[in-house]
Amino acid sequence: MIKKKAPIIVDTNILFSTLLKEKSSFSELLLSSNYDFFICEQVLVELFKRKEKILKASQLTEEEIIKIYQILLKRINLYKEDLILAENLVTAYQLCQDIDETDTPHIALTIELNGLLWTGDKKLKEGLQKKGFVQLFEPNN
Numbered sequence: 782m783i784k785k786k787a788p789i790i791v792d793t794n795i796l797f798s799t800l801l802k803e804k805s806s807f808s809e810l811l812l813s814s815n816y817d818f819f820i821c822e823q824v825l826v827e828l829f830k831r832k833e834k835i836l837k838a839s840q841l842t843e844e845e846i847i848k849i850y851q852i853l854l855k856r857i858n859l860y861k862e863d864l865i866l867a868e869n870l871v872t873a874y875q876l877c878q879d880i881d882e883t884d885t886p887h888i889a890l891t892i893e894l895n896g897l898l899w900t901g902d903k904k905l906k907e908g909l910q911k912k913g914f915v916q917l918f919e920p921n922n
Contacts, residue, residue: 788817789918790891791857792884792900793827796820799853800828800846801839808849810920811856818857819894821886825859860894862886869893880908891916 791811799807811818828835828850839846865886873889874882884905891898897918900906906917 786816787916788819788894788896790819790821790887790894790896790898791824792887792898792902792905793824794901795899796824796828796853797831797835798901800835800841800849802841806920808853811853818899819860819890819896820857821860821862821890823862823883823886860890862890865889865893876909876912876914877905880905888914 795807795811799805799811802808810816835846836843841849869892870885870889872892873885873887876888877883877885881902881904884900884902887898887900888909890896895916897916898909899918899920909915909917
């Protein structure tokens with residue numbers, strides 16, 4: 782019997798980093814692994830709000846960024862935040878409220894799908910671990 786890998790919930794900062802360079806360890810894993818990746822709708826909003834910052838910081842042209850963005854969107858499953866159970870949102874909020882409330886949807890989706898959170902936010906990781914939340918994805922492991 783083949784054990785199915787846990788779904789990976791991708792935080793905004795991972796996708797942000799992926800859009801900065803054509804080849805990165807983030808994009809390699811996102812595009813070439815057999816994990817199932819998920820994002821919340823909030824991620825699309827956050828990336829759109831930071832569009833100018835991505836363009837300025839990226840080593841890529843706008844056309845290259847758009848191309849990578851399209852590929853990522855085909856590879857990553859979008860999960861409607863409305864479908865997340867209220868109790869998972871409450872639990873996630875309680876975990877995040879004194880770290881960063883804006884991460885609540887990512888944590889709630891991780892709980893909802895019994896997945897692993899992939900984030901580059903060290904403060905978030907450490908804060909969650911102190912509270913006993915260990916559903917974190919470490920790509921090097």
